[in-house]
Amino acid sequence: MKNIFMLVAIFISMATKAQVMKVYLQASGLTCSMCSNAINKSLKTLDFVDKIDADVKRYTFELSFKSNSSVDFGKIKRKVEDAGFSVSSFVASIDFDNVQFKSDQPVRIGGNTLLFVNLKDQALSGETMVRLVDKGFISSKEYKGNSFSKSRTDEGVYHVSL
Amino acid sequence: MKPLFIIIFALLSVTMWSQELFSVTEPASNRAARSVGIRVDNSIMDELGTSGINYHLIPEIMVGISKKFMVSAGIFFSNRSGVFRYEGGSVYAKYRFLSKDAVQKHFRMASFGRISYNNSDVHQEEINMCGHNTGVEWGIVVTQLLRKVALSSSLSVLKATDNGNNNKFVYGLDNGKAINYAFSMGKLMLPKEYRGYQQTNLNMMLEFLGQVNTGSGKYYMDIAPSVQMIFNSQARVDIGYRKQLSTTLLRSAPNGFFVRLEYNFFNAL
Numbered sequence: 001m002k003n004i005f006m007l008v009a010i011f012i013s014m015a016t017k018a019q020v021m022k023v024y025l026q027a028s029g030l031t032c033s034m035c036s037n038a039i040n041k042s043l044k045t046l047d048f049v050d051k052i053d054a055d056v057k058r059y060t061f062e063l064s065f066k067s068n069s070s071v072d073f074g075k076i077k078r079k080v081e082d083a084g085f086s087v088s089s090f091v092a093s094i095d096f097d098n099v100q101f102k103s104d105q106p107v108r109i110g111g112n113t114l115l116f117v118n119l120k121d122q123a124l125s126g127e128t129m130v131r132l133v134d135k136g137f138i139s140s141k142e143y144k145g146n147s148f149s150k151s152r153t154d155e156g157v158y159h160v161s162l
Numbered sequence: 163m164k165p166l167f168i169i170i171f172a173l174l175s176v177t178m179w180s181q182e183l184f185s186v187t188e189p190a191s192n193r194a195a196r197s198v199g200i201r202v203d204n205s206i207m208d209e210l211g212t213s214g215i216n217y218h219l220i221p222e223i224m225v226g227i228s229k230k231f232m233v234s235a236g237i238f239f240s241n242r243s244g245v246f247r248y249e250g251g252s253v254y255a256k257y258r259f260l261s262k263d264a265v266q267k268h269f270r271m272a273s274f275g276r277i278s279y280n281n282s283d284v285h286q287e288e289i290n291m292c293g294h295n296t297g298v299e300w301g302i303v304v305t306q307l308l309r310k311v312a313l314s315s316s317l318s319v320l321k322a323t324d325n326g327n328n329n330k331f332v333y334g335l336d337n338g339k340a341i342n343y344a345f346s347m348g349k350l351m352l353p354k355e356y357r358g359y360q361q362t363n364l365n366m367m368l369e370f371l372g373q374v375n376t377g378s379g380k381y382y383m384d385i386a387p388s389v390q391m392i393f394n395s396q397a398r399v400d401i402g403y404r405k406q407l408s409t410t411l412l413r414s415a416p417n418g419f420f421v422r423l424e425y426n427f428f429n430a431l
Binding site: 030040056 | 228265268307312355361
């Protein structure tokens, strides 16, 4: 029982000490600007998205978020897929306030639960880029090659690497 | 034939390719989910053996139901009977069942079907579900996007029945079935480098369209080069010319210009 309380305490404290600042994603499966625009317009419908900077040449989108909003990584991915395309790279910039991590322990940040795949027990401070490595957030080629592909987690838990 | 090979060679030799928003056929890719598109197709075809022009007008509405499924519905108008009038309509659906995406690449496959109604007289052996025959069509389309190259091929089976207003399919029941096949290439000419959504895109298309009647064995083969402009990454104008290369099927007006106007509303639903 004590452990559960400890865990809950850790979750709550971590949730308040880290914030998703930005998401940088690259879309795949397209060349034309009309396709890129379809993704751009689709992403704009997300209520937690404040601003999108689209680079038509590189098929990248930089998403900024409304303050105090709950950023949902899964919803972002689904909006790209709704437009008819895929995500080939998904990097989140997260502002950590001296958050202590333990390997294999999920942490809750905003509306997402993250599981670091290559992190030793350490503290993270400041704006840090984390890369999602689950299916649908990386290219299918990379997904097939990574070792986390078989380790299934519950819905809403994302594997990330630094 | 020589100019044709020059055109094909010119298209193949330019390094920048793109766009699978073909003018005559549809790609395996689908519309964005919850988007609505309005399309107006105009065909200005030379009627063989006369000085007449057959003008066909097809306004169409297209809806992206989900990322994999779209439907569209069009209404046929034409002056072929001597007066410009309503002649029918069709409903089209497409389901994308395979999609392999990579940066600037994809390989996709889709299945499509069309149900058409037409109330005018059956006036040619060619079976055409877009403004001439009542019937059904079902097919498969495969599209490959390779950086800026888009190649697409489709195969479909058609079955024509009697047209409306008691207009019989006069070429015999056995000759009411056909196979359509198409090969399409598309290429981005401008802009050389993307900077934003406001840049006008210029695409060039070259499509080959064939039909074989499974009853009579008669066929036709057409070529359709076209130029496409995309404005504001939202509106589209295609201007092309469809030319018969060869035929053994009786056709009334195989050659002519076409102009397609399209406007897309994203997140409309």
